[in-house]
Amino acid sequence: xxxxxxxxVLELRRAPVRDSLTGALxxxxxxxxxxxxxxxxxxxxxxxxxxxxxxxxxxxxxxxxGAATLGHVEEAVSAATRGAREWGARSADxxxxxxxxxxxxxxxxxxxxAALQVRECxxxxxxxxxDVCEAIDFLEYYARGAVELDRGPALLQVPGERNTxxxxxxxxxxxxxxxxxxxxxxxxxxxxxxxxxxAVVLKPAEQAPGSALALxxxxxxxxxxxxxxxxxxxxxxxxxxLVRHPGVHVIAFTGSGEVGLSIVRAAAETPEGQGHVKRVxxxxxGKNAVIVDSDADLDExxxxxxSSAFDYAGQKCSAASRVLVHEAVAGALLExxxxxxxxxxxxxxxxxxxxxxxxxxxxxxxxxxxxxxTGAREGRVVARVERVPAEGFFCAPTVLAGLAPxxxxxxxxxxxxxxxxxxxxSVEAALDALEASRFALTAxxxxxxxxxxxxxxxxxxxxxxxxxxxxxxxxxxxxxxxGNRRSGIGxxxxxxxxxxxFVEPRVVxxxxxxxxxxxx
Amino acid sequence: xxxxxxxxxxxxxxxxxxxxxxxxxxxxxxxxxxKAALFRFVDVTPACRSLDDLARHLVGFLSEVDxxxxxxxxxxxxxxxxPGRRALGAAAAxxxxxxxxxxxxxxxxxxxxxxxxxxxxxxxxxSVDLLGEAxxxxxxxxxxxxRCLDALEVLSAASARWPEQAMLERDSAGxxxxxNLSVKVTALTPLMRAQAPERGRDDAAERMxxxxxxxxxxxxxxxxxxxxxxxxxxxTEVAFELLAEDEFADxxxxxxxxxxxxxxxxxxxxxxxxWVRATARRLPLTVRLVKGAYWDHELVEAxxxxxxxxxxxxxxxxxxxxxxxxxxxxxxxxxVRVAIASHNLRSVAHAIAYNRVQGGDDRDxxxxxxxxxxxxxxxxxxxxxxxxxxxxxxxxxxxxxxYLVRRLxxxxxxxxxLNEQARGAxxxxxxxxxx
Numbered sequence: 001x002x003x004x005x006x007x008x009v010l011e012l013r014r015a016p017v018r019d020s021l022t023g024a025l026x027x028x029x030x031x032x033x034x035x036x037x038x039x040x041x042x043x044x045x046x047x048x049x050x051x052x053x054x055x056x057x058x059x060x061x062x063x064x065x066g067a068a069t070l071g072h073v074e075e076a077v078s079a080a081t082r083g084a085r086e087w088g089a090r091s092a093d094x095x096x097x098x099x100x101x102x103x104x105x106x107x108x109x110x111x112x113x114a115a116l117q118v119r120e121c122x123x124x125x126x127x128x129x130x131d132v133c134e135a136i137d138f139l140e141y142y143a144r145g146a147v148e149l150d151r152g153p154a155l156l157q158v159p160g161e162r163n164t165x166x167x168x169x170x171x172x173x174x175x176x177x178x179x180x181x182x183x184x185x186x187x188x189x190x191x192x193x194x195x196x197x198x199a200v201v202l203k204p205a206e207q208a209p210g211s212a213l214a215l216x217x218x219x220x221x222x223x224x225x226x227x228x229x230x231x232x233x234x235x236x237x238x239x240x241x242l243v244r245h246p247g248v249h250v251i252a253f254t255g256s257g258e259v260g261l262s263i264v265r266a267a268a269e270t271p272e273g274q275g276h277v278k279r280v281x282x283x284x285x286g287k288n289a290v291i292v293d294s295d296a297d298l299d300e301x302x303x304x305x306x307s308s309a310f311d312y313a314g315q316k317c318s319a320a321s322r323v324l325v326h327e328a329v330a331g332a333l334l335e336x337x338x339x340x341x342x343x344x345x346x347x348x349x350x351x352x353x354x355x356x357x358x359x360x361x362x363x364x365x366x367x368x369x370x371x372x373x374t375g376a377r378e379g380r381v382v383a384r385v386e387r388v389p390a391e392g393f394f395c396a397p398t399v400l401a402g403l404a405p406x407x408x409x410x411x412x413x414x415x416x417x418x419x420x421x422x423x424x425x426s427v428e429a430a431l432d433a434l435e436a437s438r439f440a441l442t443a444x445x446x447x448x449x450x451x452x453x454x455x456x457x458x459x460x461x462x463x464x465x466x467x468x469x470x471x472x473x474x475x476x477x478x479x480x481x482x483g484n485r486r487s488g489i490g491x492x493x494x495x496x497x498x499x500x501x502f503v504e505p506r507v508v509x510x511x512x513x514x515x516x517x518x519x520x
Numbered sequence: 521x522x523x524x525x526x527x528x529x530x531x532x533x534x535x536x537x538x539x540x541x542x543x544x545x546x547x548x549x550x551x552x553x554x555k556a557a558l559f560r561f562v563d564v565t566p567a568c569r570s571l572d573d574l575a576r577h578l579v580g581f582l583s584e585v586d587x588x589x590x591x592x593x594x595x596x597x598x599x600x601x602x603p604g605r606r607a608l609g610a611a612a613a614x615x616x617x618x619x620x621x622x623x624x625x626x627x628x629x630x631x632x633x634x635x636x637x638x639x640x641x642x643x644x645x646x647s648v649d650l651l652g653e654a655x656x657x658x659x660x661x662x663x664x665x666x667r668c669l670d671a672l673e674v675l676s677a678a679s680a681r682w683p684e685q686a687m688l689e690r691d692s693a694g695x696x697x698x699x700n701l702s703v704k705v706t707a708l709t710p711l712m713r714a715q716a717p718e719r720g721r722d723d724a725a726e727r728m729x730x731x732x733x734x735x736x737x738x739x740x741x742x743x744x745x746x747x748x749x750x751x752x753x754x755x756t757e758v759a760f761e762l763l764a765e766d767e768f769a770d771x772x773x774x775x776x777x778x779x780x781x782x783x784x785x786x787x788x789x790x791x792x793x794x795w796v797r798a799t800a801r802r803l804p805l806t807v808r809l810v811k812g813a814y815w816d817h818e819l820v821e822a823x824x825x826x827x828x829x830x831x832x833x834x835x836x837x838x839x840x841x842x843x844x845x846x847x848x849x850x851x852x853x854x855x856v857r858v859a860i861a862s863h864n865l866r867s868v869a870h871a872i873a874y875n876r877v878q879g880g881d882d883r884d885x886x887x888x889x890x891x892x893x894x895x896x897x898x899x900x901x902x903x904x905x906x907x908x909x910x911x912x913x914x915x916x917x918x919x920x921x922x923y924l925v926r927r928l929x930x931x932x933x934x935x936x937x938l939n940e941q942a943r944g945a946x947x948x949x950x951x952x953x954x955x
Binding site for chain 2: 342
């Protein structure tokens with residue numbers, strides 16, 4: 001296999017590239033709604049009960065999916081238990097070939113799959129295309145990583161004994177994925193599990209079954225046996241049953257902190273008949289701050305902050321929702337951020353001219369508007385885009401200032417286009433504010449002082465700190481991604497350690513001495 | 521032709537200050553770490569709040585250089601005390617200011633007039649470029665447009681009093697404007713979006729139209745600059761759309777820029793020429809041919825995204841393309857006016873020679889240089905009776921820094937012509953065809 005390289009994103013500044021995407025969207029529209037049944041082994045389950053709708057035009061049904069029942073969960077885990085034996089016995093190389101072939105299948109459909117995210121999740125083209133590329137990256141990266149891991153680490157050897165260490169699959173992995181990166185995030189968790197020889201039961205977010213189906217099609221089409229990868233579209237009950245199932249060995253979850261912590265608690269149970277302790281990989285929320293020091297280049301800081309806070313309407317776990325700015329430049333920064341927010345275009349994801357798309361659903365819209373109202377009451381509104389389409393789940397991009405450190409707007413994850421700007425006396429004070437937060441996913445720093453960069457790198461608890469750039473858009477292999485504290489359990493997706501979550505280490509020591517003769 | 525121009529270049533020994541700067545540029549060009557440290561320092565200077573702050577930044581950057589020349593070691597030692605830092609900060613600030621003055625003619629159009637008149641009297645025209653912060657809001661775009669209107673007024677009023685300069689005032693197509701302003705489309709709108717060029721185009725057009733009207737009424741020339749590839753489509757569409765409007769059919773004199781480092785520049789030139797031939801505009805459009813100032817940016821972005829580089833990666837390929845475009849655009853006269861902007865002696869000599877071989881008049885070829893980098897060349901060209909115009913940044917030092925760093929980066933690249941020349945490369949090498 002050639003060395004890993006990130007899949008290049010589309011060059012959207014070229015008009016013919018944009019035209020090809022518009023064409024793919026038209027083609028997709030002609031086939032809607034998609035049909036996404038429950039898939040267990042070789043059998044198809046029900047294909048009704050769940051609908052995904054276009055967040056920008058809720059009348060449009062994008063996919064109709066089956067709603068998995070508790071019975072389906074039972075069947076799916078049984079199938080996965082069967083499938084895991086044969087899949088786990090294959091060589092790491094064989095499995096890697098299948099994953100690379102799946103990447104090729106995604107590549108062949110990349111325009112269509114980006115279009116699907118535009119419709120199903122209201123994700124603008126640049127982000128939708130980036131998500132498809134990241135899914136490809138995960139397949140290619142973990143395929144290579146698993147082959148590497150299979151070689152095992154070197155151990156100390158002495159005469160008369162042979163010591164080897166290898167990594168065995170944990171067997172059945174439940175993947176519970178969110179809607180905001182509808183292909184890349186489930187693909188990352190599924191690919192890591194499969195590459196290391198496990199079978200997977202995937203329970204995707206009910207908002208994005210269409211992308212999950214595409215994921216399963218690519219992997220099964222590339223040679224993953226049906227028993228080894230099951231699809232359980234549906235609601236929370238199915239996910240919860242899956243988490244509690246004694247046949248599940250690893251739970252890989254990305255989503256809200258509330259659900260994540262309930263999974264951690266549930267996974268700690270060891271009911272009668274369960275002969276193992278479950279492993280949880282949980283990637284949860286964030287409350288990500290950008291620190292702007294007095295020596296920052298505001299020409300660079302302003303666009304980076306705007307894009308980190310408002311791209312995809314702030315619905316990335318890495319998105320910026322706080323700015324901690326040195327008081328010497330606070331006035332200038334606030335004025336420029338306000339001016340830049342006022343010109344943001346709120347509109348449909350399919351338009352290349354849109355800066356801020358809708359949020360995913362009505363409940364999200366109400367939550368975001370609630371935080372914006374709280375912020376307006378407790379502080380002041382610095383900027384707010386009032387022109388927002390009436391249909392669809394749109395939220396007005398809002399910048400708030402003058403909030404107390406205890407305000408829910410600066411302590412809780414909002415997951416929407418709301419940004420709070422706080423004035424601090426120094427970078428030290430900004431670091432203290434980060435220290436006081438229970439989240440530690442991403443953080444940003446704008447400073448041109450090497451000493452400041454070193455100090456913030458040392459002290460910031462964030463899993464990913466970005467210096468003098470935006471704080472979203474982690475790339476596989478370049479920015480292994482994941483949070484600390486209550487943001488995550490510390491596994492880094494797209495990094496060298498991630499696969500270790502899906503295997504159990506085993507050491508074999510063989511006596512090679514026979515009656516005084518060393519036979520190795 | 522190149523030898524003739526070379527003979528007209530002033531001897532560096534007569535300009536002690538210039539020689540000093542040349543040594544500084546040579547020093548940094550030879551050491552990538554030191555170059556990075558000094559550029560980062562120049563870049564942050566305007567944001568430093570005190571001499572102490574300035575000194576701390578300087579030492580911070582220098583500490584990252586592995587092998588430090590003795591004077592820099594001394595600077596780091598100096599910074600250990602507060603009075604030492606003040607002295608160091610003051611010296612460094614003076615150094616940066618001195619460098620900036622070499623490139624920036626004045627802090628405002630009024631302040632620049634004296635220097636612009638001196639240039640004019642020595643036979644050198646100017647195109648003024650207003651430096652400023654990036655535009656992220658409507659009010660910043662409005663402010664830039666205001667400054668442009670003001671500059672047009674100031675330049676027109678002042679230049680009306682200048683003495684006659686035959687070479688700078690007329691070519692075969694007619695009279696040439698004395699007042700000449702270069703404008704940046706990205707500064708005229710906060711809506712520059714590479715993937716939606718129509719947003720920036722429509723918004724910038726609203727602010728560009730009053731500039732064109734004022735330039736027309738004052739008889740000034742307005743030149744629409746090109747920047748990075750992300751804004752090329754927006755810029756091109758603004759120029760084509762506005763200049764085709766009826767009210768601008770007879771003026772103002774206007775121009776666009778063609779960047780020869782772009783692989784797609786030959787097609788871009790054809791697009792410009794097709795447009796010129798299709799519009800009812802009576803004044804010829806001026807095409808300024810440049811190598812391009814965003815080479816590092818374009819290449820790094822392409823590498824990060826995994827794209828094929830939009831710019832030639834070998835300098836010789838850019839140079840060769842520059843010569844091909846030179847011939848193509850000179851052949852397109854009288855539909856266009858031509859400005860060849862380069863500090864490369866061979867590129868400039870090639871344009872002059874090709875024009876003469878084709879039977880062209882020297883008046884119908886303008887040569888352009890950058891203030892601070894092409895001073896010697898402009899003198900040589902003017903002394904040979906050729907038409908030369910200096911691109912003159914105007915603005916305060918804070919605003920000028922980003923510009924400055926970009927120019928310095930470009931011109932201290934290891935293979936840049938100016939660097940080769942300063943290093944004393946033999947004339948035969950400097951004038952050799954690109955390969």
